[in-house]
């Protein structure tokens with residue numbers, strides 16, 4: 001890796017942007033907390049999938065694809081899953097019902113993430129395949145007096161760890177004062193959290209030295225990350241809401257079990273995707289699922305390609321909040337249509353990844369800066385470049401071709417697919433927009449119709465209205481070159 005492409009990442013643990021130095025450049029290791037599979041993922045959940053996929057791709061670019069290990073788990077044991085199984089499959093034995101819920105939800109998740117252009121992680125472990133590993137971690141924590149049994153549970157003793165709370169910057173006093181944890185008599189400290197809890201005969205459970213039961217959520221990630229990445233690894237990531245308690249507790253478990261100073265060297269957290277200033281979440285009910293966005297017309301009256309959602313997400317820096325809107329999707333659609341169109345004019349232009357583009361991503365995944373870079377390259381590809389005014393006032397074909405290759409290279413690095421036949425797919429999107437405009441005209445919503453016309457024009461598409469023999473309003477469109 002050259003001096004110019006030094007990767008810097010903002011580390012929640014130190015609250016600073018730091019040079020990224022992997023433990024072993026031949027095996028760069030990253031863990032991202034995956035979904036709890038009880039329901040469709042919403043587009044807020046898509047944010048970490050997309051953002052950390054871009055990081056995965058960048059690491060592969062910098063260190064070589066075979067030198068990066070990315071683990072993203074599937075949480076398939078959780079009380080929310082049990083509740084959903086009881087609700088949706090009342091006639092089935094609970095374990096069978098649970099299997100149905102987790103299998104269908106995981107399959108949907110894979111479909112969704114593939115449509116968003118996310119690479120599959122190197123390993124995707126399931127909690128239920130790692131119960132023995134969790135039990136051995138718990139046994140070692142009990143052995144070293146970091147955990148204790150009480151009232152049928154095994155609990156982690158936060159008082160046993162002098163610097164508990166370092167990641168989130170919460171002291172134990174804060175936790176109690178804020179009354180964020182219910183005071184329960186069997187806990188030595190109200191902030192102690194569950195590693196193992198007993199299951200009733202109907203509930204899913206595994207035999208253990210502490211009775212038939214099931215693991216708490218946090219221990220799952222400690223066990224799975226150790227199994228696939230080792231006791232200390234490079235990057236651990238997830239959404240902002242995971243900092244406390246989930247990541248804090250993962251750190252407590254792993255560090256105390258292994259006697260290490262850190263669990264991972266760099267902790268990365270994406271900001272929230274919001275709706276009218278509020279975090280999109282299942283509990284607030286203000287969510288739209290990835291599936292709905294891609295496959296139905298519930299949002300903005302039309303289906304949105306996965307690539308568009310991906311770009312809409314990356315227009316904002318990953319640590320900033322995003323306010324989600326149709327307008328944002330339309331903007332992303334405009335960019336995607338334009339960029340892929342210029343690329344399709346030079347289908348055999350070899351893809352080039354400009355150093356400047358890599359540098360944008362190396363600056364803590366500065367995608368907004370990369371988008372500015374992209375729009376410069378895009379205007380050259382479009383032949384409308386005004387940057388340094390070539391002497392004859394025109395952009396040469398060779399320059400357009402090179403720029404198209406750069407566009408392709410940058411979009412590939414970002415994981416935005418540019419398939420052969422892209423032009424056809426563009427046409428499909430265009431047809432949908434033309435139809436939406438006609439519908440608006442017929443409904444006398446002229447503002448909306450004008451807005452769509454302007455959007456299309458921005459993509460280089462010109463509309464011509466006419467009446468057919470039956471006197472019906474029709475629209476012809478052509479690509480302005």
Ligand code: AMP
Nearest residue numbers: 036044045047048238239271272273280
């Ligand atoms: P959950 O299924 O709630 O554990 O969430 C899965 C992942 O999505 C976690 O990394 C969360 O931090 C992340 N997440 C959940 N809601 C949002 C949101 N509104 N914006 C961004 N990330 C989110």
Ligand code: ZN
Nearest residue numbers: 033221246250
């Ligand atoms: Zn986790």
